[in-house]
Amino acid sequence: MQVLIPTPLRSxxxxxxxxxxxxxxxxxxxxxxxxxxxxxxxxxxxEQERMRRHVRFFVNGDQVxxxxxxxxxxxxxxxxxxxxxx
Amino acid sequence: xxxxxxxxxxSTARSRAGTARRAQGKALxxxxxxxxxxxxxxxxxRKSWRADGPHFLGHIVNHVMLDPRDGRTxxxxxxxxxxxxxxxxxxxxxxxxxxxxRPPAFAKAAESGQPTLRGRSVDHTFWLTPGHASEPGVWYxxxxxxxxxxxxxxxxxxxxxxxxxxxxxxxxxxxxxQDGTPDGPKLHSILIDPxxxxxxxxxxxxxxxxxxxxxxxxxxxxxxxMQVVDGFDPAVITFHDPHCVRMCPTNPDRLYQQNHCGIYxxxxxxxxxxxxxxxxxxxxxxxGFPMVVHPRDADRLWVFPMDGGxxxxxxxxxxxxxxxxxxxxxxxxxxxxxxxxxxxxxxxxKRQAMTADAQDPVGLYFGTTSGELWASRDxxxxxxxxxxxxxxxxxxxxxxxA
Numbered sequence: 001m002q003v004l005i006p007t008p009l010r011s012x013x014x015x016x017x018x019x020x021x022x023x024x025x026x027x028x029x030x031x032x033x034x035x036x037x038x039x040x041x042x043x044x045x046x047e048q049e050r051m052r053r054h055v056r057f058f059v060n061g062d063q064v065x066x067x068x069x070x071x072x073x074x075x076x077x078x079x080x081x082x083x084x085x086x
Numbered sequence: 087x088x089x090x091x092x093x094x095x096x097s098t099a100r101s102r103a104g105t106a107r108r109a110q111g112k113a114l115x116x117x118x119x120x121x122x123x124x125x126x127x128x129x130x131x132r133k134s135w136r137a138d139g140p141h142f143l144g145h146i147v148n149h150v151m152l153d154p155r156d157g158r159t160x161x162x163x164x165x166x167x168x169x170x171x172x173x174x175x176x177x178x179x180x181x182x183x184x185x186x187x188r189p190p191a192f193a194k195a196a197e198s199g200q201p202t203l204r205g206r207s208v209d210h211t212f213w214l215t216p217g218h219a220s221e222p223g224v225w226y227x228x229x230x231x232x233x234x235x236x237x238x239x240x241x242x243x244x245x246x247x248x249x250x251x252x253x254x255x256x257x258x259x260x261x262x263x264q265d266g267t268p269d270g271p272k273l274h275s276i277l278i279d280p281x282x283x284x285x286x287x288x289x290x291x292x293x294x295x296x297x298x299x300x301x302x303x304x305x306x307x308x309x310x311x312m313q314v315v316d317g318f319d320p321a322v323i324t325f326h327d328p329h330c331v332r333m334c335p336t337n338p339d340r341l342y343q344q345n346h347c348g349i350y351x352x353x354x355x356x357x358x359x360x361x362x363x364x365x366x367x368x369x370x371x372x373x374g375f376p377m378v379v380h381p382r383d384a385d386r387l388w389v390f391p392m393d394g395g396x397x398x399x400x401x402x403x404x405x406x407x408x409x410x411x412x413x414x415x416x417x418x419x420x421x422x423x424x425x426x427x428x429x430x431x432x433x434x435x436k437r438q439a440m441t442a443d444a445q446d447p448v449g450l451y452f453g454t455t456s457g458e459l460w461a462s463r464d465x466x467x468x469x470x471x472x473x474x475x476x477x478x479x480x481x482x483x484x485x486x487x488a
Contacts, residue, residue, distance in 0.1 A: 042172070
């Protein structure tokens with residue numbers, strides 16, 4: 001499925017905005033993303049499997065808070081950075 | 087993540103190596119800031135400086151360190167406001183950077199062997215210390231919240247030291263997220279005895295000073311003589327707030343410490359710290375963050391006092407920045423402010439942001455919270471600003487290129 005990569009993570013994806021990755025759940029999708037782009041997962045999910053505080057995940061336009069959220073092959077996943085910081 | 091800077095600003099890795107060869111005997115000052123890192127290359131006289139940067143523009147960089155064992159490997163501890171913490175590594179003095187394959191991260195709660203302890207996540211790697219000369223590739227890192235990590239492969243992969251990170255007693259001493267500095271409690275001042283790679287120290291702000299003689303397998307508390315904030319019990323390790331601890335290179339039995347509550351010295355095997363800061367002028371006091379020792383003279387050190395009165399302004403006392411030095415292990419102190427702003431300068435210097443090179447006379451460097459880099463070529467007698475308008479400076483390290 002297609003995954004939108006936010007600008008701060010495009011150094012991992014050769015500056016690609018949309019990339020292909022697969023998984024039956026959001027967690028599995030992020031594992032696949034990390035296999036393709038090593039290191040990307042830890043920047044957005046911490047070592048206790050928590051979404052980092054200023055990173056947001058959307059599936060088909062709806063914000064998702066659960067890494068166990070199931071995904072269908074045609075789903076569209078957006079990873080975005082929260083409007084926070086200074 | 088491999089990071090390559092724009093061609094317009096950087097030369098290729100090949101020509102960078104050439105620059106390094108031409109830089110024999112030159113000084114290098116590594117500056118880590120809230121918005122990126124800069125490398126300042128000095129001429130042999132340390133009069134003119136060439137800025138190389140920004141590296142990691144927009145990253146919060148807490149520390150950049152050169153590996154003195156090879157003179158070319160740099161590690162940088164970085165994160166952004168949004169992304170998690172990582173470590174970048176360069177083997178060509180910053181020409182190219184590559185991310186650590188496994189940056190410092192705590193054990194998962196379920197795998198820590200201590201099911202009663204809450205699982206923690208590293209907010210940022212704060213402190214980097216190259217290992218002993220006999221152990222190439224070994225590095226130590228301190229994090230916020232407090233954690234101790236070791237790499238055995240030059241900083242590519244990092245392992246947590248469970249003797250600290252998952253020890254119930256240490257976890258109690260680390261206190262809560264509120265028992266630390268405004269951007270989180272930190273493990274810092276990781277010191278390695280040049281005579282014995284298994285003899286280590288570290289400090290926690292808050293959480294005291296600790297020593298190991300078996301390479302980090304077991305630890306002992308070293309806080310006797312250290313004071314805590316009035317009204318608190320010094321028997322409670324959590325209340326001890328060492329800001330910066332340094333070991334004298336030519337006398338590793340002597341440590342100096344800048345604490346939340348004064349300046350201290352200890353001469354091992356004694357186990358009691360002595361508050362040598364009592365001899366500082368009363369109107370300046372002995373509160374501060376950085377502590378710098380002389381590369382060859384164990385009686386010589388430098389501090390940068392700050393205002394720790396009332397609400398803890400953390401500015402230069404009375405808006406008058408000054409370095410203080412002692413030439414006799416803290417018996418007497420002298421003010422060194424020639425060249426520094428004579429009035430209305432309200433910045434201060436963070437605990438990693440002041441350092442010395444190894445030249446003769448010793449060069450001193452500090453970076454300010456207001457983004458200025460100051461240097462002295464004569465052991466602090468006279469100061470000059472060598473860079474300004476940088477972001478808030480978090481760390482300054484000096485190295486002589488091999």
